[in-house]
Amino acid sequence: MSGADTPSTIATLERRAAEAMRRRDFTSAVRELQGAAEQAPGRLELWLALAAAHRASGELSAALRAVDRALQREPRAFPALLMRASLLERIEGVRAAAPVYGAALLQAPSDDHLDEAARRALAHAREVNSRHGAELNTALRASLDALPLSGRAQQQAEVFVDRLTGRRRVYAQAPLGYAYPGLPAIEFWDRAQFPWLEPLEAAAPAIAAEMLAIGMQDAALVPYMDLPDTQPVDQWAELNRSHAWTAFHLYQHGRRSEANCTRCPHTLAALEPVPQPDAVNRSPSAMFSVLKARTRIPPHTGVSNTRLVGHLALSVPPGCGFRVGAETRAWREGCAWVFDDTIEHEAWNDSDTARAVLIFDVRHPLIPDEEHAAIAAIMAAMDLFSGAPSVQTPD
Incomplete structure (x- = not known):
C-alpha cells in the first residue's frame, strides 16, 4: 500500500x-x-x-x-x-x-x-x-496509634500523612523580595521555640487597654495598605488607602514613632523581650492592626523570609479567622502565634464589629547572628546603590 x-x-x-x-x-x-x-x-x-x-x-x-x-x-x-x-x-x-x-x-x-x-x-x-x-x-493515621509519640511528633506525623494522601496542600515560601536560602517552610511555628510568648500573652489585657484607649477612629490609624500609583495594586485594589484595614504604627520600617509609642508604654514594655531583626528601612516593625467589620484580607505573601511575624489577638469578635498555607486557626483573645508570612496567608472579619491584633516582627531563630549581620548589610547596600529607601510592601 x-x-x-x-x-x-x-x-x-x-x-x-x-x-x-x-x-x-x-x-x-x-x-x-x-x-x-x-x-x-x-x-x-x-x-x-x-x-x-x-x-x-x-x-x-x-x-x-x-x-x-x-x-x-x-x-x-x-x-x-x-x-x-x-x-x-x-x-x-x-x-x-x-x-x-x-x-x-x-x-x-x-x-x-x-x-x-x-x-x-x-x-x-x-x-x-x-x-x-x-x-x-485513616489507615496511615491508625499506624501511629502504637507509637509513643509526643504532642509535637504526633502533630508532625499527622501533617505528613495528610500531605501524603492529598488531604493537605503543600505550600512553599514565596517571598516578594528577599528569599534567604536554607530556611524551612513552616506555617505556624512551635510555641516552644519562643519562650517570650507567655509573658507577652500575660500582658495582653494591658496592651488591649492601650489599644482601646486609642479607639478605632483615631487620626493616627492610617490605611495599612498605601501603595503608590506607580506600583501595581493587583489584589489590593479594594484595601489600598482604605480605612477598612488600618494600622497604628509603633515601629514602621525600622523607624520608631515617638508620638505613638508615648501613648502605649505597656505595649512597648511587653515587646521589649521579643527578639526582632534590625535592618535599616525594614525592621523592627510593630503595630496595632484593625480590620473593620465585613472585611477580608486577600491571600498574599510577605516580602522576606529572613524574619517571622507574630500576632497577639486583642479584640476579636466571633466570625474572624486566619489561614497560613493549609492551616486555618481561630483567634482567641490574649493568645499569640508566630508564623511565616512568606507562605500564602489570608484573614477575614465576617462579624459586625472591628477586629484588632498586635503585629510585630520576630527574629528568625534559625539564622545565626553572623548571617543576620550579613543580611542587614546587603539590604543597606541595596538602598545605597538605588539611592532610595525601600518601597512599602504588604506583610
Whole structure:
C-alpha cells in the first residue's frame, strides 16, 4: 500500500468499525480498528477507539493494552488516563485505579468543555479519588496509634500523612523580595521555640487597654495598605488607602514613632523581650492592626523570609479567622502565634464589629547572628546603590 493510499484506507477502516459498533459486532470493530491503529500508530484516538471496542466486547485486558499504547504516545492525555483508571477499577479494584484517577484529575479540563458522559466519568473519578484518599489517610493515621509519640511528633506525623494522601496542600515560601536560602517552610511555628510568648500573652489585657484607649477612629490609624500609583495594586485594589484595614504604627520600617509609642508604654514594655531583626528601612516593625467589620484580607505573601511575624489577638469578635498555607486557626483573645508570612496567608472579619491584633516582627531563630549581620548589610547596600529607601510592601 502506498503512502498516498494510507489516509483513505484508515478512513475506510474507521467507517467500517463505526458501522460494526452500531451493529454491536465488536469482533469486526476490533479487527478494523486494529488495522487502522497499526497503520497510524501515532493517532491517539484510534487506540482509544480500539480500547472502547475491546471493552464493549468484554475483553478488558486487551482494552487496557490498547489504552497503554495511547499513553505511550501522550502520557498526560486526559481521556486515556480516565479510561485506564476505569478499566483498572473493573479489573483490579479501586486501590489500583485510584492513583490513575488522581493522575487524570491533574489533567482534567473544565467541566464546561466536556460532554455529559465525560462529566459523569470525571465526577466518578473525583469520588473514587477522594474516598480512596480518606481510607488511606485513616489507615496511615491508625499506624501511629502504637507509637509513643509526643504532642509535637504526633502533630508532625499527622501533617505528613495528610500531605501524603492529598488531604493537605503543600505550600512553599514565596517571598516578594528577599528569599534567604536554607530556611524551612513552616506555617505556624512551635510555641516552644519562643519562650517570650507567655509573658507577652500575660500582658495582653494591658496592651488591649492601650489599644482601646486609642479607639478605632483615631487620626493616627492610617490605611495599612498605601501603595503608590506607580506600583501595581493587583489584589489590593479594594484595601489600598482604605480605612477598612488600618494600622497604628509603633515601629514602621525600622523607624520608631515617638508620638505613638508615648501613648502605649505597656505595649512597648511587653515587646521589649521579643527578639526582632534590625535592618535599616525594614525592621523592627510593630503595630496595632484593625480590620473593620465585613472585611477580608486577600491571600498574599510577605516580602522576606529572613524574619517571622507574630500576632497577639486583642479584640476579636466571633466570625474572624486566619489561614497560613493549609492551616486555618481561630483567634482567641490574649493568645499569640508566630508564623511565616512568606507562605500564602489570608484573614477575614465576617462579624459586625472591628477586629484588632498586635503585629510585630520576630527574629528568625534559625539564622545565626553572623548571617543576620550579613543580611542587614546587603539590604543597606541595596538602598545605597538605588539611592532610595525601600518601597512599602504588604506583610
